[in-house]
Amino acid sequence: MGYKSTVTEIGPMVQDFIGEKMIIVFNDNAPAALREMAVLHSIEEMEKDIAVNDIIAIGGQEFVVTAVGSEANETFRTMGHCTFCFNGGDTAKIPGHIELLGEGMPEITVGCTIEIIHT
Template structure:
């Protein structure tokens, strides 16, 4: 396993789960705008190690999701803002630059302290 990114959940906004119906979670680092903070999963800022690729695995808690598509801005946004959208719909083509597309599976509920990892097997 080659670890490319690892962070932990700092806080889950009161309305962050409202996007689960749309199969989405929004991640943001410590500098989320106040008007978005309650809709985001706040994460600890960390660097991305290497390139994230289709076929890599994103792990939320103990559940794994295969990455199916990657928006052009995902790596930069993750490293500089901690801000990306996770979309669990198995899309093969990235529609939005800041979105990481993952296989369509039930989404793990996140709590403060939970880990999020991206790795290559």
């Protein structure tokens, strides 16, 4: 296991992004303007960069990383921030995106976990 944090808050606009097959995450100390559109999670130390073929488990549902944007690891490490895109693309369209492949969208609730399992 490489990383595990707990969802502490779900912004009211998160459902809009889920409809677009995206989830924006931030550490739970994010500014108010960002809280509305994000899934906030506990601040944890990231020991290793996220890489293609790693597993991201959200609420116990697993997704395979298919692409990592050029800035995603840095922003996740410093702010707990990235955008998880559930399209399974082999290229991240935006530097802060992480592309994931799996079945459907995860069910996110306060108290569920976000885990990174390095392969």
